[in-house]
Amino acid sequence: MSNTVDLTDKILVVGGGRMGSAIIEGWLKQGVSPASIYLIDNNRDALKVYSDKGLHTFESVENVPQGLEFKVFLLALKPQIIVKHLAQFNRLISPSTCLVSVAAGVMVQTLLDMLPNVNHVVRVMPNTPAMIGKGVSVGFSESRSLFETLIETLFASLGKFYWVSNEEEMHAVTAVSGSGPAYLFYFAQCFIEAAQSLDLEAEFAKELALNTLIGAARLIEESGIDVETLRQNVTSPNGTTQAGLEALMSNNEVKERVEACCVAARKRSIELA
Ligand SMILES: NC(=O)c1ccc[n+]([C@@H]2O[C@H](COP(=O)([O-])OP(=O)(O)OC[C@H]3O[C@@H](n4cnc5c(N)ncnc54)[C@H](OP(=O)(O)O)[C@@H]3O)[C@@H](O)[C@H]2O)c1
Structure with a gap:
């Protein structure tokens, strides 16, 4: 064959x-x-x-x-x-x-x-x-x-x-790359809504948020630099990015929710099998 x-x-x-x-x-x-x-x-x-x-x-x-x-x-x-x-x-x-x-x-x-x-x-x-x-x-x-x-x-x-090499891993794969685009679309939606809440014109706020996401994803791909370093590179001490990140990262809440999201999707994949 x-x-x-x-x-x-x-x-x-x-x-x-x-x-x-x-x-x-x-x-x-x-x-x-x-x-x-x-x-x-x-x-x-x-x-x-x-x-x-x-x-x-x-x-x-x-x-x-x-x-x-x-x-x-x-x-x-x-x-x-x-x-x-x-x-x-x-x-x-x-x-x-x-x-x-x-x-x-x-x-x-x-x-x-x-x-x-x-x-x-x-x-x-x-x-x-x-x-x-x-x-x-x-x-x-x-x-x-x-x-x-x-x-x-x-x-x-x-x-x-x-x-x-192990079929069981397909559940985790389904939870990460299979379902993953939907999580990122949700993040994009939250980001657009947050941008619009800053009194920018709605369509302009959406353009800023979406093109920032697209540009950041392309930078990850093309620079080959790990995401933590990329984040640190744009975070000046006491600057605006640091202030924003402190609000985003407080209590590890976002990190825990993202982990819970992947765990729940893998659990559901196992249940459906
Ligand atoms: N979409 C994704 O993002 C994605 C990602 C990973 C894996 N998958 C997998 O891909 C598979 C297909 O998903 P999909 O989103 O492409 O579904 P879909 O858009 O509903 O496509 C399925 C197609 O099969 C047709 N169909 C239904 N019953 C049939 C039958 N008995 N004989 C012949 N054709 C029949 C449907 O026609 P009708 O519309 O007339 O029913 C439809 O055109 C799923 O198993 C899903 O798990 C999808």
Whole structure:
């Protein structure tokens, strides 16, 4: 079995919603041929977009022709739909198909139990910035050595890719990078509202807050300097930043809330599994 993806290898995608379509768009940008992607989704509008782009599209599994061999089966349905409907896709799996599931909290064993034809499963947890190629995706697979290059190639256009060697760690990954964008969007919302409370014109306050966040994130990325040093570098003794930080950091309250946030998300991921 080849460990890379060839432009003519057939790829099956089940679920072309937010995450499925972000991944498909990444593949198309990377040069994967639209004609090699077979998409099953019960949403006609989503299918129309992709049939116009040259993908093979199907409203249900019954419409997929018999005898096709898929190198990759990307599963991008909601976990609650998977539990009800996954078994029907078993006939589309051949012994060499690699099942790639992006479903949060759905364990490898659950997928193997529901799809007896599957020999190889890779779980990947992407996050929403994948839609603009700035995502963080984390993979776990017991067949990692067989599929490492294939998976890293398939997810390359979505941003950074990392592996974990223990499936349990996927709960922590879900809590940090999977759910993380929402925490940062909430921080952004608080920052905008705080800026607006300082009697600046609302739209201007929002621009200042958001562009400061974006600039700070880019500085972290491009400078390579650790975040604590970056903070110290802009904090003059007795200056305005110090005054602001003292209010933000008093009682360690923010730090404790952020930790509680990650712990609660990991706990929920374990409960849902
Ligand atoms: N979005 C994220 O940020 C994110 C991050 C990490 C992981 N994930 C994972 O990605 C998976 C998909 O999430 P999503 O946000 O992309 O969901 P979504 O936008 O709801 O996409 C799912 C798609 O599947 C379709 N569908 C539903 N039932 C179907 C069936 N039986 N057969 C074929 N298609 C069906 C849906 O159509 P209808 O709309 O008509 O129901 C929809 O187009 C989830 O397991 C989630 O855990 C998502």
